[in-house]
Amino acid sequence: MLQQMVRLLALLLTFQISICSAGIGTVEKQTGPAQLIRNKDKITIEKDLGVEMMDTINTADGIIGIGFNDDTKVQIEKHSKMVIDDFIYDGANPKKSKLKMKVGLGTVKYASGKIAKNNAQNVDIQTPTARIGVRGTAFSMTVDEIGKSLVILLPNADGTVGEISVDSDMGQVILNQAYQATMVGAREVPPTPPVLLDLNMDQINNLLIVQKPKEIEDEELLDNEGSILDFNELDVNLLDQNDLDEDELVFTRLDFNLLDVDLLANLLDLMNKKLLEQTETFPTNPIKPGAYEEGNTQIVLDGEWIIYRNVDGRIFSVTLDQNSRTQMILNQAGNPVTLHTTENAGDSIITINQN
Numbered sequence: 001m002l003q004q005m006v007r008l009l010a011l012l013l014t015f016q017i018s019i020c021s022a023g024i025g026t027v028e029k030q031t032g033p034a035q036l037i038r039n040k041d042k043i044t045i046e047k048d049l050g051v052e053m054m055d056t057i058n059t060a061d062g063i064i065g066i067g068f069n070d071d072t073k074v075q076i077e078k079h080s081k082m083v084i085d086d087f088i089y090d091g092a093n094p095k096k097s098k099l100k101m102k103v104g105l106g107t108v109k110y111a112s113g114k115i116a117k118n119n120a121q122n123v124d125i126q127t128p129t130a131r132i133g134v135r136g137t138a139f140s141m142t143v144d145e146i147g148k149s150l151v152i153l154l155p156n157a158d159g160t161v162g163e164i165s166v167d168s169d170m171g172q173v174i175l176n177q178a179y180q181a182t183m184v185g186a187r188e189v190p191p192t193p194p195v196l197l198d199l200n201m202d203q204i205n206n207l208l209i210v211q212k213p214k215e216i217e218d219e220e221l222l223d224n225e226g227s228i229l230d231f232n233e234l235d236v237n238l239l240d241q242n243d244l245d246e247d248e249l250v251f252t253r254l255d256f257n258l259l260d261v262d263l264l265a266n267l268l269d270l271m272n273k274k275l276l277e278q279t280e281t282f283p284t285n286p287i288k289p290g291a292y293e294e295g296n297t298q299i300v301l302d303g304e305w306i307i308y309r310n311v312d313g314r315i316f317s318v319t320l321d322q323n324s325r326t327q328m329i330l331n332q333a334g335n336p337v338t339l340h341t342t343e344n345a346g347d348s349i350i351t352i353n354q355n
Helices: 002-021 114-118 267-278
Strands: 025-030 034-038 041-044 056-059 064-068 073-076 081-088 098-111 123-126 131-134 138-143 149-154 164-168 171-175 180-184 298-301 304-311 314-321 326-332 335-340 348-354
Touching (some): 149 171, 164 180, 171 180
Antiparallel strands (some): 073 098, 123 131
16 A cells, blocks of 8 residues: 555656646757757757757757747757746746746857746846846857857847846956947856947857957046956967067166277368368369368369368368468377478477367
């Protein structure tokens, strides 16, 4: 007798579980290949297929839309994965209703039904790094291969905008504007501050994993300095910038080499070199050996001797009569250099001191 009662109780329990798990929703949209895993069985998803608790939906190159019994709507984008952990809907007793699901990869769009509107705390939606608290609204979740999650608040079908909370183990942010978003890189870091994204509903898919969505210019950038895990070297193109194109080197005393300086340079040689480079209009004659020291410049013009220097465009000259019995001497730092002299030069001497 006791064994029969145990068997009957087990049958009733199995029947109740079967009733609770069967018929929690239906596939309302199917645009390509997708698979449902139930009790290790792999079922090809087709439109009007019923879904149950503990079902895992894997999409390939197709999009699957599911309508649950409480009017919750879920759209699973291409190459995505979602698990229905729990679903109970009791219209007569909202406190017993609950919904729990996980998004493991890809993009899933969610629109709240009666469970979230009547008893929001009984809705539990998670990604590998975040938990979303639903307050009767629509949003999307995009998860990459390492679990990083991008959560975007979406406008409802009637144009209104609700509110959701996004939590990690280290903090929480609230999203309350359409297309406001946050990112959670790991459970151990807080969600990033909310930002507004410049996109539309059609752009919310798995492309957001490989291409960062554009932010609205007036909003602050995401502050993602909380953890080194949030930095992905693959996102940086080191070929975009050539450091050699921007010469920002600063000249310092360390760049000055005294061995490169000629401290024995002859100032007259430098002046004459400058003169030859810059002065082409003066009619010059070769220096006569024995008459003038090498490096001086002289010309004979209308019976006059003209001794001159051209330095940076400024000309210094001394003019003497060709037959003048005058001697001209340049005193260069104590070393006299004869610039001009004539035979039988008298006592008339012109000395130019150059220190």
